[in-house]
Amino acid sequence: MYLITLISATFIIINNHKLNKYLILRAYKSILLRGVCLTSILTGTLLRSSVKSNVKSRKKSRAQVSVEYLIIIGISFAILIPAGYFFYSYSKNSNDATIRSQIAQTGSSIITTAESIYGLGEGSLVTLNLRYPDNIRDVYILNGGSGENELVIKYELSSGMNEAVFFSKVSLSGNYTYPGRSACSLPCQNSSITPNNITEPGSHKLKFESKTSYVLIVQSK
Secondary structure, eight states: OOHHHHHHHHHHHHTTTOOHHHHHHHHHHHHHHHHHHHHHHHHHHHHHHHHHHHOOOOHHHHHHHHHHHHHHHHHHHHHHHHHHHHHHHHHHHHHHHHHHHHHHHHHHHHHHHHHHHHHHHHEEEEEEEEEEHHHTTEEEEEEOSSSSSEEEEEETTTTTTEEEEOSSSSEESSETTTTTOOOOOOSSSSSSSSSSEEEOOOEEEEEEEEEESSSSEEEOO
């Protein structure tokens, strides 16, 4: 019965991505714990029965108990190890999805603010408070020769380094060159808003200033 429940829960998780991930993880963890308890109960029952049978037939009982005990241990590992691995994999993928969502929200906030401040005219200023996720590694701007303006956020997942690209309708510039990280004459062609190669996670203040033909983005202390 436990094995059927475990298989059913796994099938539901795989085929229904709309379920609340936290409720799924809690339910799956509960199923695993019940499996451990069930294994303990079965083992205890077997040991008690083996003690009784020992009184009647000690030699025969020892061999039988050993075989039955090994069978129960084998079945328990066969169920719990794959289930535990699936639980770990699902938790890791869920964490990666959360990081992607945070990165998308950060990039969208920067682009929306830049486009809005540019529409207010030259000299307009605004400060945006952001919280970078722990896995963020870099933030920089790429300006193409055909007028492309891209905000790139580099971040790390369990699978390795990734990049999220956000396109802007207005020209953007930081105050440091990229990838050199040195001060530049504004506007910079390919630039960074931070002087370091690795962007520190946590709270950050970005200042947006509307110029004649671009928006300057600098990190404010």
